[in-house]
């Protein structure tokens with residue numbers, strides 16, 4: 001059956017990520033990888049990478065202008081432990097999790113994932129567009145080991161509850177207490193500044209020891 005245009009575009013982007021972007025990352029070096037899904041202009045991740053030179057950070061976003069701005073900022077600061085790429089979050093993670101036999105890359109291990117002020121898509125019929133999804137947690141579980149952290153922050157109270165419920169229903173992730181997993185780093189991005197009036201709420205989910213896969217409801 002012929003692929004429709006959408007599938008064909010996704011296939012091309014997937015192939016480009018595997019062939020062009022992923023080989024630039026120090027995947028085989030054992031350097032801890034930190035990811036921000038939907039990094040916007042890269043304010044947070046630039047500051048985080050500068051403060052954590054022992055980690056390699058990757059920021060991704062759908063919008064090309066934002067990635068260009070984030071990349072310029074990293075270049076100005078001469079940060080060598082940071083890369084940005086225009087990509088859709090789920091597709092990027094699938095490309096990262098897929099085997100790379102031609103490149104003989106070690107299986108990448110993410111230590112930390114940030115999902116900050118992710119678009120809340122308030123209407124129920126649009127929830128499928130939210131980045132926080134069971135399928136995304138499945139792929140993240142493949143890419144992490146026990147103890148890896150997923151940090152979530154939003155100013156949208158309903159998205160906060162929803163995100164915690166998606167985590168609670170997943171066999172490979174659990175919501176940690178703030179004492180167990182304190183917020184690792186504070187830096188106010190433009191989006192956070194706009195959100196401050198909305199009283200942002202945060203939680204950290206930890207990758208548990210259990211097997212991959214969502215719990216059966």
Ligand SMILES: C[S@@+](CC[C@H](N)C(=O)[O-])C[C@H]1O[C@@H](n2cnc3c(N)ncnc32)[C@H](O)[C@@H]1O
Pocket residue numbers: 037038039040041043044060061062063066087088089090115116117118119131189190191192
């Ligand atoms: C409100 S902004 C927050 C940016 C940044 N995290 C911050 O706190 O400043 C949300 C960003 O997520 C991006 N985004 C939304 N859905 C995405 C997806 N499926 N994959 C990658 N980026 C996405 C948007 O383009 C937007 O730049």
